[in-house]
Amino acid sequence: MKTSRSEIRPRVDSRVLVIRWLIVCSILFLVGGLFFFQIRNADRYVQLAMNNRLRVIRIPRVRGQIFDRQGRPLAVNVTVFDVMAYPVDLTEESKARFLEAVNRQGIPLSSEELSAGISRRFWAPYRAVAVVSGLTMTQMTSLLNDPSFPSGFFPLPRQRRDYPAGPLTAHVVGQVGEISEGELASSGGEYAGGDVIGKTGVEKYYETLLRGDPGERALQVDARGRPRGDLDKKDPVRGGDIHLTIDLAIQKKAAALMGDFRGAAIALDVKTGEVLAIYSSPSYDPNPLAWGISSAEWGPLQEDPRHPMINRAVSAQYSPGSCWKAFTGYAALECGAVTTKTQITCTGSYKLSNQTFRCWRRWGHGQEDIIRALRDSCDVFFYTTSQLVGIDRYLSLGRRLGLDGPLGIDLPGESRGNLAGPEWKKGKGLGAWFKGDTVNYSIGQGYLLLTPLQMVNLFATIANGGTVIQPHVNKDLKPLRRDPHLNGNCLSIIRKGLKAVVAPGGTGWRAGTWGVSVAGKTGTVQNSHGDDHAVFIGYAPADAPRYAVIYYLEAGKGGGKEAAPMVGQLLAFLLEQDEGTKENDRAKN
DSSP states (O other): OOOOOHHHHHHHHHHHHHHHHHHHHHHHHHHHHHHHHHIIHHHHHHHHHHHHTTTEEEEEOOOOOOOOSSOEEEEEEEEEEEEEEGGOOHHHHHHHHHHHHHHHOOOOOOOOHHHHHTTTTOOOOTTTTTEEEEEEEEHHHHHHHHOOOOOOEEEEEEEEEEEEEOOOOOOHHHEEEEEEHHHHHHHSOOTTTTTTEEOSHHHHHHHHHOOOOOOEEEEEEEEOOEEEEEEEEEEOBBOOOOOSSOHHHHHHHHHHHTOEEEEEEEEEETTOOOOEEEESSSOOHHHHHHHOOOHHHHHHHHHHHHHHSSSSEEEEEEEEGGGGGHHHHHHHTTSSSSOOTTTEEHHHHEEEEEEEEHHHHHHEEEEEOOOHHHTTTTTHHHHHHHHHHHHHHHHHHHHHHHTTTTTOOOOOTTOOOOOHHHHHHHHHTTOOOOOOHHHHHHHHHHTTBBOOOHHHHHHHHHHTTTEOOOBBSBOOOOOEOOOOOOHHHHHHHHHHHHHHSSSTTTTGGGGGSSSSSOEEEEEOOOTTTTSSSEEEEEOOOOOOOEEEEEHHHHHTOOIIIIHHHHHHHHHHHHHHHHHHHHHHHHHHH
């Protein structure tokens, strides 16, 4: 049966209509999709497109350098090379080829170390990170020419920190290291993962001055991540240089005299507060720490029972021993408890209630006045006067001299010491303060603790006529000066006593055998862990003081025997340096 033409047309028209509607809907869908992707999400997809061809390299900061007072370099920058890569571009194949290349060139790197190095630098996908650091020009050239070296890795020169004096200035100059995750989190966006930051010493204290500002390089790359040219570049801003008060020649002499003893040595200018030498023993080499060491190397350094990384000069707290008698002697004079005419008989012991306190000289010193008591370091004289002065006057004087807290040296980690006293003892749950505590206090024992810096600064104050000056290591720093309102006549008497200490017959006579006039005080401190500590603090010239020096020797046995000669020799060296400088100045004129 045939279908008529009139019956076919309605069917065809209905099919065409459906097809037309499908075409229209498809067009509307495509237009809508284009609108959605190209208009509403334009910024996002433009950024994604840029990310396929844009890489940002953060150019490391160039730190300012550190010099001694004569311009000798203490912390410098040396050009080395880092191998950089973008985490987003790294594949297992490229990493394997890279490892093959570096190992063939004798550069130790495992796959675990490579992965850890990438992940611990807190990277953003399109920001380059260093996968190998600190290569020399020779190493970098050899690596780039290795047949296995893959595309996507590239060299970036940077400045590595070097410390020419090594252990000699480790505690004062300090060292840098890679920023930690905690430091990064608290930096307020000032740093990025992989940045270098001051960790100790001057490097840490003056971080904001030394660090400079990083640069940035916007790099165009192709689809395989290969560089195709710079889009933009901002050069780094170099950090500021610092000239220290430290004299490297004096520092070397101070360290050489210390030898193998554990302890601290400090040399101060009594008129300016400048630190000419500050040495802590034992020391360590800061260079490997600045360049990056493994946990296997770091562990033994941290666990070393000698604690080489502690700056004993400013962080360790010790009993000052008999050096403290200059302080308690002054307190007795100032309050009128004694005069130069006061005579006290030393029989070798002092009785207080049912307690007996021994003098170091068991058979006694006989009749002693304040000057002879300092010369002989007579314990009984100071035991007796302690009950006339009292702990409150001692504490008041200590606060006036700034010994109740840090002195404010421009180095990190300064301890505050411990003037102790009744409130402190009670607060520690140690009970009431007894008269016997004051007896021990009078000779620098008991609960009293000071840093070597506090001790030598006390003697600098005595030497300069009574001004407390902030010790400092930055030559451009203007130190704080404070007047503790000391009595000039009382100071003069104490200085006579300190001069007698170094005269023939005094406990510190060995300090005066080096051709210069020295005044000072010996100290021998009881040590429950072994031999007694030895300390001597002196200044020179005795009648017109310029420099004060301390040597504090852990387990040094005797201050007069071991520490006093060291102080005398360093003071002689300081004054020789002065004469040499004057001769050079005269020659120039």
